[in-house]
Every structure is written in C-alpha cells, then in structure tokens.
Amino acid sequence: MKRRFSKLWLFFCLLGSASLGVAQNLPSYYPADFDNIGVVDAVGTRGESLVVGDVFYNVSSETQVHGLRSRKVTLGWIKPGSRIGFTQQGDYIFEIWLLPGDYAAGNKE
Numbered sequence: 001m002k003r004r005f006s007k008l009w010l011f012f013c014l015l016g017s018a019s020l021g022v023a024q025n026l027p028s029y030y031p032a033d034f035d036n037i038g039v040v041d042a043v044g045t046r047g048e049s050l051v052v053g054d055v056f057y058n059v060s061s062e063t064q065v066h067g068l069r070s071r072k073v074t075l076g077w078i079k080p081g082s083r084i085g086f087t088q089q090g091d092y093i094f095e096i097w098l099l100p101g102d103y104a105a106g107n108k109e
Contacts, residue, residue, distance in 0.1 A: 052084065
C-alpha cells in the first residue's frame with residue numbers, strides 16, 4: 001500500500017511540475033522580471049488609467065502593450081481580470097505585458 005501511494009504521489013508531483021512549466025512559457029520578447037505583476041481590477045472609461053490590485057495607475061497612448069502572441073497590441077486588449085506584468089515610475093505605467101492567468105512570478109522559461 002505504501003509503495004502504491006508513493007508512486008501515485010510521484011505521478012502527481014511530476015504532472016504538476018509539467019503543467020507549471022507549460023504555463024510559464026512566455027515569448028522571447030518578454031523580460032525576465034517586471035516592476036510589478038497583478039490582476040486588472042478596472043480600466044478607465046477612456047483607457048487613461050488602470051486599477052491593478054486596488055492601486056490606481058495612469059497610462060497613456062504612449063504606453064506600450066505586449067501580447068502573448070503579438071509583440072505589440074493596443075491598450076484595448078487590457079480588460080478587468082487580465083493578469084499583467086508592467087514597468088512603472090510612480091503611478092505611471094510605461095510598458096505592459098499580458099500574462100497567462102496562471103502565471104507565477106519569477107518562473108519565465
């Protein structure tokens with residue numbers, strides 16, 4: 001019984017680590033680290049602001065946005081519930097990378 005449990009436990013550990021690896025596979029144009037990572041709570045009515053993790057940030061038409069399948073996308077791709085990584089200075093976001101919903105920080109492969 002103990003041997004059977006050990007094999008089953010090993011199977012689920014390997015399965016879990018394999019799925020984690022797939023989820024973390026980001027495009028080569030994504031940085032290794034972000035200033036911040038979070039889930040978008042709200043988008044300003046004219047796309048001039050984002051609330052991420054209950055924190056207000058300003059964005060502009062100059063803010064660069066990167067998608068998982070396209071190096072350059074528009075701010076219109078950012079929706080409430082989107083997981084993003086971004087670079088910032090104060091309350092201004094300079095660059096945004098859309099992330100998979102199950103992305104865990106520090107695990108880019």
